[in-house]
Amino acid sequence: MRTIVLASETDFAGWKAAARRLRTAGVEPASVRFVTAGSGQDGLFDVDGAAGATAVDDAFVVPRAFMETAGDLILHRAPDRFDLMYRLLWRLRDEPDLMRVVSDPDVAAAAERVKNVHRAAHKMKAFVRFRETRDADGERWVAWFEPAHRVLEKTAPFFARRFSTMQWSILTPDGTAHWDGDALTFGPPGRQEEAPQEDEVEDFWRTYYASTFNPARLRTRMMQSEMPKRYWKNLPEASLIPGLVASAAARTEIMVSEPSSLPNEKFQRLRPPTVDRTSTDDLVAADPTDLERGLQNCRRCPLWRDATQGVCGQGPREARLMIVGEQPGDHEDLAGQPFVGPAGQVLDVALAQAGIDRSGVYLTNAVKHFKHEPRGKRRLHKTPNAGEVQACRWWLDQERRLVRPRLILALGATAGLAVLGRKPSIMAERGAVIDTPDGARALLTLHPAFVLRMPDLEERRRARMALVEDLRMARTEAGLT
């Protein structure tokens, strides 16, 4: 049996050097043990247990995953961690993928301990409590902390990044960390008496802790699994826990059983106007503002429920050309304006090519709320059905009445249905002016979103050209200059 004496409990460099020599000498895990200097077991054996080990095997490259695991594993307080590290190293030559086989008992045991170490480091970031003191150099912040594993050096840089303009010290039974504003230094184990015993802000913290607790939701097991009792003695707020737990049931009982008191008259007088929720389903709008208001309260079909807002038409009341799309899309729904998304950009380009000034056109949609289906973080467009189109014609007809355009250009079949009152065939009927029952003149063309959906580049180009062509015709028919 060889015994390796390491300089300290976290002497990773020493372990690495010895382990490398032992592994190349073919020393099996069962015939080596690691102890630390000063542990009381080191004096009995050779000082350098790796001495005299001659290389019989070739050196091999260990995966980085092993070095990372071992670097954290050594911080664990379990005395047999060095042996586990060496056992893994031993197996790695013949099983180079071993670290990835997390179902292996040795790898699983290492992973479990690394998890414990990470958790201890995380809890240290959470549970260190600084107390303020003053000395000749000004204010200092000092904490006494007892980490579950030896994570002081691993975790101290976190505090340096966070409290870099403060002078602080963290004292632990394993060692101490000091930050002077420029550099991090580590010292020998500290004692609790060296840390300040009070800080007046702790009263405020305790007040906050007690007040933010809801006695009607008592779940102490959840609290203890996340804030284990071992940490309580150094947490100023933890002394409140027994009292809060003991009184919780009675406090809840009082809240539940106490009869409601009379409303506070003084505050009742301050009441602001409530939101107007009267139905506007049958509103006959006198002007566009009225129309907008009516639309926002519209319940003529259920599409309002999952939409952000109704998107009203936009453009001058005296516009000669009205362009009607299908429905607002994702962007239009958020922005509250028609044709501002990808399809709107296609339309903008086509309008420019046809020589039409967008600001002179009244732009609107057959259906005013966005019909869609949620799919993860996105919303997928769904075509509105005939019933929804019919319900929303109430508003489109009012826009037609208020604007009285010379020509209405319907983009796509849904808009065609809304404008003509029958389902048209866009490809067969485009290019000719259609008279509608109410005396308005209409033209049909493709919806710009249809252009976007064309998979073939050549087809897309042709669809785009058709759209521009129809817009040119609309320009002439509407008498735009």
Added chain:
Amino acid sequence: MARIELRRKLSILSDAAKYDASCASSGAPKRNSLDGKGVGSTESMGICHAYTPDGRCVSLLKILLTNFCIYDCVYCINRSSSNVERARFTVDEVVDLTLAFYKRNYIEGLFLSSGVVRSGDYTMEQLVEVARRLREDHDFRGYIHLKLIPEADERLVALAGRYADRLSANIELPRDEALGRLAPEKDARLIRKTMGQVRLRLEAAKPEKRDRHRPPAFAPAGQSTQLIVGADGAPDTEILDRSASLYGGYGLRRVYYSAFSPIPDSSSVLPLSKPPLMREHRLYQADWLMRFYGFTAPEIGEGASDGMLDLAVDPKLAWALKRRDIFPTDVNLAAREDLLRVPGLGVKAVDRILSVRRYRTLRLEDVARLTRSIDKVRPWIVALDWTPGGLTDAEHLRARLAPQRAPEQLSLF
């Protein structure tokens, strides 16, 4: 004297803020104070600095600027008609408290909300001013979460996003009609519009690959919202539909579900009872299934009865019990999305299975080492040395897998 007064205020205004479930401090970009200015850091993962006996994490100083409020939402402790004691912090008091707590490592930062006083604009201006002072006057690099007042002007929303890591506007109730009844001054449409506006600003702040100039930052930790569970009659399936719609529409990081909880001096309109904590827990599990396991709200609904999730078993198990025809799943062959649907297998376990099976064919004991409880998983999988046989279709399977504890209330000890 002044300090006792301040403690009293702190007590009132943290008590008034605690019904908002959010306490997350994650998602902020990496920051530190190594440049020798100010104080604070954020490193993407949040830290819970304490836990209260309700099992909730204390990560941020969660307070109201004031609990005076002109609104009268019957479910709220701060409604105008309530007789609770009122208080108001000054902007400086909040700034000082935040810094004093932060420097002692009690908190990750500030979550500031407020009752609505005078007007939405005035209230929002005050909230923004606290954040501005922390950031600009004190170079505070910690986390800031600001509540949005939906009635406030767009420019204030833009300013709030400049200083805060996270913004939130609470949708409050799944049904607009219920909001009309219980919170007559609140407008669900305005709340949605505000969230929509935040999403547009979040997208505008994301630099395109080709952009030379980074657009100014806006709420890098995104937005969240909260739904109160059990105050109106909405069933779970409706709540989940609403959540799916919110996640899809507004790019929310989180939807928080808050079991309606007894409050002091309650309104006669809304009788109090114990908060439905188990129901809240099941909704969070269902929410997780939607976000990380590829489930849709209607699929989760398959495991519900009368629109309510099964309180005795988790929603994935409830779904699987109704869809036994597609099980068992072979852990050595199945695709990731199918493994994610196996009851008892979490995202981590699935990823471990996928990693290990490149090198080994898995036996049941291997799976056992990769999961928390093999008993839950066994009826649903096939492994090298294991098939469940008739177990998947066994009549008593639900009873065998349901925990023995009474489901109505999470146990206290």
